[in-house]
Amino acid sequence: MTIAEKILAAKSGRSSVTPGEIVEAYPDLVMSHTATWRSAGVMQRVGATKLYDPDRLAIVLDHISPAKTEKYAADQQTSRNFARKNGVTKFYDVDAGIAHLVLMEAGHVVPGDLIVGTDSHCTIYGSLGALGTGIGYTEVASVWITGKLWLKVPESVRIVLEGRFPAGVYAKDLMLHLIGRLGADGCSYKSVEFYGGSAADLNVSERMTMTNLAMEMGVKCAFFPPDAKTAEYLRDKLSDPARYHPVYADPEAAYEQEIPVDISKLEPMVACPHEVENTKPIGEVAGTHIDQAFLGSCANAKYEDLVVAAGILKGRRIHPGVRMIVTPGSKKIMLEAMNSGVLQTLLESGGMVTNPGCGACAGDGGTLSDGEVCLSTANRNFIGRMGSNKSQIYLSSPATLAASAIRGAIADPREFLNR
Amino acid sequence: MRAKIQGRVYKFGDNINSDIIIPGRYLIYVDRERLAQHAFEMLGEGFPDKLRSFDILVAGRNFGCGSAREQAATAIQGLGIKAVVAASFARTFYRNAINDGLPIVECPALAAAVKEGDEIEIDLEAGKILFSGREFVFPRMPDSVRKILELGGLAEYLKSQLEQQSNAT
Structure with missing residues (x-):
């Protein structure tokens, strides 16, 4: 069996499974982010009062954090109250950062686990050998109550x-x-x-x-x-080291x-508007004017990403026509970047630093107006995702982003290396 | 859910993502009519209102890709759309549609054959679509999954399960 087959077999109490089969699996962790209040609403609507296992829930308020309208504030309050009332201990408030990164940093993601959540990018948990996959908020409520869901192998x-x-x-x-x-x-x-x-x-x-x-x-x-790198990453993070049992x-x-x-x-690659599959080698898009550079998201706002960008920006200034928004992926990342001087470099180069979270990738600040162009380290460049449907989003690595912020136009990061 | 769904087709291309179906800034709403007011608005003038005179969306590959937002299915229902047929669906949208009680059918041949304004009839029970005197077959969903759709979505399914449990005890 493959890794996915083994995990799905184990979580559905089967000795083996084959592709195409449908299994009833019991996830080890159910992540919900800003959508939590909606799942809580579903639970109320269907008349359920008890969770299958509160220890399997993880809640992180990451999109639109802190609240920017009364509606968001009320929804976040609903999520907080839900967590408190139901004894959800893996609860992280608006200061913590992006759910995926926060949960991995906290040791809640373990190799061999099955994790579902209200976010398509739950696939990231596979970086540590866990099966992560996205579901909607009603289904999250269903797993909260019943402990299980159907999955196709x-x-x-x-x-x-x-x-x-x-x-x-x-x-x-x-x-x-x-x-x-x-x-x-x-x-x-x-x-x-x-x-x-x-x-x-x-x-x-x-x-x-x-x-x-x-x-x-x-x-x-x-x-x-x-492998050894996974074990090293998790070494001081797991509350119970015996939970480390990788699946191969x-x-x-x-x-x-x-x-x-x-x-x-x-070569360095750039995804052009308005689909991620619309990729081009840097040489074909270099020189494209940009108004905004967004260094953030669950794809590329980890400490290592900020270090790469700072390495290029150190001692340089970004172009006066560019707004560079840096949104560290989590509070822990932000603290590390503060202590090492990386944040200072990013600020001194002309960037601005926001609180950790999903930020501009989820439409929280950094909104684009008609005709504006943003280069982003996020994972999606869909039409209108960051504002106007007449704006454009390009995607790149943190290095390409830093080089482009300096030039005021999409630029090859290799021009700034070894100098 | 009705076993037969009949109506006029609006045709989309490939990779219609869930940010297009309902932009993230409207996810504060749960009400389907409210969501529908902003569905597909990123596609520009005339959207979403021009979709209201159609009954069935037909799309190319990978319909509903991107964000796992369930409101994509909710917003489509809010427009009065009764079903979506596509050459293929992204898995998150596929699940969300079932869980939201929106009938969906994977049928590449039909998706290639129809154009805007065509009349089709989907027979979910028989696993076929009638168009212009031709039959297009599609694989039926597993019974366990169909059950969710038949009850109008996962919330209704859950409710019925919980009621059964409390009656049993």
Whole structure:
């Protein structure tokens, strides 16, 4: 069996499963973010009063935080009250940051776990070897009450990475390359497993970027098989170290296809408006004017991402025509960046720093007007996602973002390296 | 849910994402009519009101991709749309549609054959679509999943399950 097959078998009490089958699985963790109040409403509407297991709930108020209207404030209050009343201890308020990053930092994501949540980018939990997948708010309420949900066992795909990233090329560029090559539904309903010599070289932050972006090719879930880097990341985070029991694919596991990628041949990539699959090598879009640069989101606002951007911005100033908005992924990341001087570099270069959270990626600030162009490190560039339907969003790595903020136009980060 | 759904088709292309179906800034609403007022507005002038004179949306590949927001299915229902047929759906939209009681059918051949304004009839029970004297077959949903759709969505399904449980005890 593949990793997804093994996890779904284990969580549905079966000895084996095959792709296409439907199982009733019991998730280890149910994440809900800003949508929590809606799920609480569903619970009330159906007349349920008891949770299957409050310890399996995790709630993080990350989109639109802190509240910007009375309506948001009231909804957040509903979520807080729900958590308190039901004894949900894994509750993180508007100061904590983006749900996915907060839950991984807190040690709530463990290899082999099945995790569902009100967010499509739950696929990121596969960076630590957990099966993460998105569901709607009514279904979250259903899992809260019954403890289970139906899931189709997906076909699995192996993506084998070989070679080393050339200078200026990062995990984000690799994913934009893959999404462009395979398409927005290139791995629809599939479980993707990353292997190869360079998959083992990638650090946990890069793995997070990749399993997060895998959603943009339609995956149900994506995995890096746990290894020494996973164990090291979780070493001081798990409340019970005995919970660390990684799940690996069997040598005879069946894959629908295998996709080899030589990452040493890649260039910096940019996704152009208005679809993530609309990717181009940097050379084809360099010079495109930008008004705003957004360094944030669950894809690329981790500490390592801020370090890459700061490395290019150190001692330089961003273009006077550019607003650079930095939204650290979590409070922990923000503190680390503050202590190491990274935040200072980003501020001194001309950027502004907001509180941690989803920020402009979820339409919380940084709104674009007609005709404006934003370069963003987020995972989506859909029409109107950041404001006007006459604005444009391009996506890139943090390095390309920093280089472009300096130039005032999309720029190749390699021009700023080794100088 | 009616076993047969008949009506006029509005046709979309590939990769219609859930940010297009309902932009994130309107997720503060839960009411379907309220959501529907802003459905597809990113596509520009005439949307969403021009969709109100159609009954069934037909789309290309990967309909509903992107965000897992359930309100995408809710907003479509708020427009009075009775079903969505597509060459393929993104998995999050597929689940949300079932959970919201919106009938959905994966049928690439029909999606390729129809154009705006065509009349079709979907027979969910028989697993076929009638269009211009031709039959287009599609695989039926598993019974367990159909049950949710038949009751009008997951909330109604849950309610009936909970009622059964309390009657049993």
